[in-house]
Amino acid sequence: MTTTPQDYQAAEQLLRRPARPGELVVGDRVRPQWIDDGARFWYAVNDGTAHRMVMVDPARGTSEPLTEPPAFTPPANPLDVPSPDNKFAVSQRGHNLWACSLTDGTEWALTTDGEADYQYGTGPAATGNGTLLRKIGLPYLPPTVAWSPDSKKVLAHRTDERAVRQTHLVEARPADGSAPVLHTQRYAYAGDENLPRAELVVLNVAEGTVVRAQAEPLLMPNLSPIALKWAWWAADGSAVYYLDRPRDLHTLTLHRLDPATGEVTTVLSETGDTRVEPNQFVFEPPIVQVLADEVLWYSQRDDWGHLYRYDLHTGELLGQVTSGQWAVRQILRVDEAARVVYFTASGLVDEDPYRRTVCRVNLDGTGFTKLTDDELDHVVTVSPSQQYFIDSASTVDTPPVTSVRDWDGRVLVELERADISKLVATGWTAPERFRVKAADGVTDIYGVLYRPRGFDAAERYAVVDNVYPGPQVARVAPCFDPGGMGLDAEPLAALGFVVVALDGRGTPGRSKSFHDASYGRLADAGNLEDHVAALRQLAETRPWMDLDRVGVFGHSGGGFAAARAMLDFPEVYKAGVALSGSHDARHFNPGFVEAYDGAGDPATWARTSNVDLADRLVGKLLLGHGELDDQVHPDHTLRLADRLVAANKDFELLLVPGAEHTFIDCLAYVRGRCWDFLVREVKGEQPPGYRPEPIVIGPELLAEMFS
Numbered sequence: 001m002t003t004t005p006q007d008y009q010a011a012e013q014l015l016r017r018p019a020r021p022g023e024l025v026v027g028d029r030v031r032p033q034w035i036d037d038g039a040r041f042w043y044a045v046n047d048g049t050a051h052r053m054v055m056v057d058p059a060r061g062t063s064e065p066l067t068e069p070p071a072f073t074p075p076a077n078p079l080d081v082p083s084p085d086n087k088f089a090v091s092q093r094g095h096n097l098w099a100c101s102l103t104d105g106t107e108w109a110l111t112t113d114g115e116a117d118y119q120y121g122t123g124p125a126a127t128g129n130g131t132l133l134r135k136i137g138l139p140y141l142p143p144t145v146a147w148s149p150d151s152k153k154v155l156a157h158r159t160d161e162r163a164v165r166q167t168h169l170v171e172a173r174p175a176d177g178s179a180p181v182l183h184t185q186r187y188a189y190a191g192d193e194n195l196p197r198a199e200l201v202v203l204n205v206a207e208g209t210v211v212r213a214q215a216e217p218l219l220m221p222n223l224s225p226i227a228l229k230w231a232w233w234a235a236d237g238s239a240v241y242y243l244d245r246p247r248d249l250h251t252l253t254l255h256r257l258d259p260a261t262g263e264v265t266t267v268l269s270e271t272g273d274t275r276v277e278p279n280q281f282v283f284e285p286p287i288v289q290v291l292a293d294e295v296l297w298y299s300q301r302d303d304w305g306h307l308y309r310y311d312l313h314t315g316e317l318l319g320q321v322t323s324g325q326w327a328v329r330q331i332l333r334v335d336e337a338a339r340v341v342y343f344t345a346s347g348l349v350d351e352d353p354y355r356r357t358v359c360r361v362n363l364d365g366t367g368f369t370k371l372t373d374d375e376l377d378h379v380v381t382v383s384p385s386q387q388y389f390i391d392s393a394s395t396v397d398t399p400p401v402t403s404v405r406d407w408d409g410r411v412l413v414e415l416e417r418a419d420i421s422k423l424v425a426t427g428w429t430a431p432e433r434f435r436v437k438a439a440d441g442v443t444d445i446y447g448v449l450y451r452p453r454g455f456d457a458a459e460r461y462a463v464v465d466n467v468y469p470g471p472q473v474a475r476v477a478p479c480f481d482p483g484g485m486g487l488d489a490e491p492l493a494a495l496g497f498v499v500v501a502l503d504g505r506g507t508p509g510r511s512k513s514f515h516d517a518s519y520g521r522l523a524d525a526g527n528l529e530d531h532v533a534a535l536r537q538l539a540e541t542r543p544w545m546d547l548d549r550v551g552v553f554g555h556s557g558g559g560f561a562a563a564r565a566m567l568d569f570p571e572v573y574k575a576g577v578a579l580s581g582s583h584d585a586r587h588f589n590p591g592f593v594e595a596y597d598g599a600g601d602p603a604t605w606a607r608t609s610n611v612d613l614a615d616r617l618v619g620k621l622l623l624g625h626g627e628l629d630d631q632v633h634p635d636h637t638l639r640l641a642d643r644l645v646a647a648n649k650d651f652e653l654l655l656v657p658g659a660e661h662t663f664i665d666c667l668a669y670v671r672g673r674c675w676d677f678l679v680r681e682v683k684g685e686q687p688p689g690y691r692p693e694p695i696v697i698g699p700e701l702l703a704e705m706f707s
Helices: 005-013 130-136 421-425 489-494 512-518 528-540 557-568 590-597 602-607 611-616 635-646 667-683 699-706
Strands: 033-035 040-046 051-057 062-066 088-093 096-101 107-109 118-120 153-160 166-171 181-186 197-204 210-212 231-233 240-244 251-257 264-271 294-299 306-311 317-320 327-335 340-346 356-362 377-382 389-395 398-405 411-417 432-437 444-450 461-466 498-503 545-555 575-579 620-626 652-656
Touching: 005 489, 005 667, 051 411, 062 411, 096 118, 096 153, 130 181, 153 231, 197 240, 264 294, 294 327, 306 327, 327 377, 356 377, 432 528, 444 489, 444 528, 461 489, 461 528, 461 667, 489 498, 489 667, 498 528, 528 545, 528 557, 545 557, 545 667, 557 575, 557 611, 557 620, 575 667, 590 602, 611 635, 620 635, 620 667, 635 652, 652 667
Parallel strands: 461 498, 461 545, 545 575, 575 620, 620 652
Antiparallel strands: 033 040, 040 051, 051 062, 088 096, 096 107, 118 153, 153 197, 166 181, 197 210, 231 240, 240 251, 251 264, 294 306, 306 317, 327 340, 340 356, 377 389, 389 398, 398 411, 432 444, 444 498
């Protein structure tokens, strides 16, 4: 079937983002705006023409239309961080932190000794999105701080990058048309002696005192420990607790910081043969909670992620709280009086081990109960009052139903049943969740298959493997897909491809051993051999999959994996698109490389380099990168291109002037080039010459990106 402009238009429609005028899916996302200390909330739904607003009172079990949102006083500056009582706010000014009174406007400095590369309230420059902030006109993001519960103190850190390697990006044509501009960034590489560090401080807002932690600064190669919630206040404000790991990540330690003196004591510690993690998913909060006299501690010591109970004062192990061949995913609430913990877990649904279930168990390990005992995936938001939770239940092919539940699992009020009628009208069909065997012939692996628009089982369709290798996040979520920005699967299926996305061995979400299959093996890009095995098994029962026409597409880590697929499996992948790829681990962020390939192992990092394998290229390859990508520097793609030239290989290179990692303001152009390439080189057709409409960077899109 020939690809038409209408296919491109359908693909463009599937970029379901709030910035677009009119949603294809209505009511799939409820974002509560809490009022009355979390006892009630309101939310808005875009129905394609206007916003519908709803007020919810769970205690009464009511959901009523709103004509206008409840009045509230927004902060004077959205880049400030207000205190819990809304009387004060903290802001960043230069290299220091300032406080202001929200009642009379008085301002005063909380720190005065900040300086360049040694400032307060920021994370590492390597993940600071400096290019994106300049592009959208923001001088900085809100400072990374945490207020004490009584609104009197602020936990912050001083970021020390003075000795971190300097790297450089050249902006060929600035917006004002002036001469090229050099942008210098602190950015450590794997194996560098000096990494960014965080020096924890407690700032007394009223008294103006600074208490510094009496401990070694924390290694901070990726993100702020406060932003990651690796450092937090005790519920009563009497202490700060934080997690720390050495560079090899084999030991995880919980510390207590006295906010009055800066004294640091060790609460408990765990050591393992590989990474010891407080959560397999690197951007999700630690599954650790400090109670009045105990600690709930997440551990994978029995190969599964479970909760253990420790004495807060002695560090003594008191017992295992959860057990079984499944994993705790998130602590939702602890009722200390009733001695019960509520949590989500994955692996309790036989059909799909990634689906999340809401559960409870007594702290002594008895009384385990599923609060959501069904086959759906449950995404949960707990109310600030902790009286109830908002539950979004779906699967990849079942639209979400969102409701408010109590802690017995009873539905108090149903909020939304997602309407997908407009989505179906585009020619979309629900994707298929599948299970196949990994390349070892034993391990079950899971993925999602998207059928092409206008699917006809009598036809033969080209295939695209839409890859992201992890190991820090999974490629496929078990819930209904909310859509992306054109770099994901559904728009590709609208172009007439069968699209496959899966999580091979080495990705998170299951057992420790399943995740550790990638440890020291980043070179395998999330076990690409599992992808090859999956394609062949799927095609055995789906003769409409044409394995003589298989392409691969990926961005960032997926860009690395897409190129690696072309180099390692040229007999399978005939063409590939590799955008913003991290092609050389030796010149990449140690927070990723050393965490998953091991610290101090240059030989392993070299094996992870695509650059050294450039002479293997056989098929058609499109390399794309942003000129000002400060997350994965463009030299990664240029290094690979250099070796491809030296090997006399044909390839296409798209270097986009001014673009950052996600091509945010030129994505329509980049997306169109990628679509054309895949249509031409995988389907073997001439593209129709259609160009998608540019994406407008509005406040809703920015909120989506930073949420």
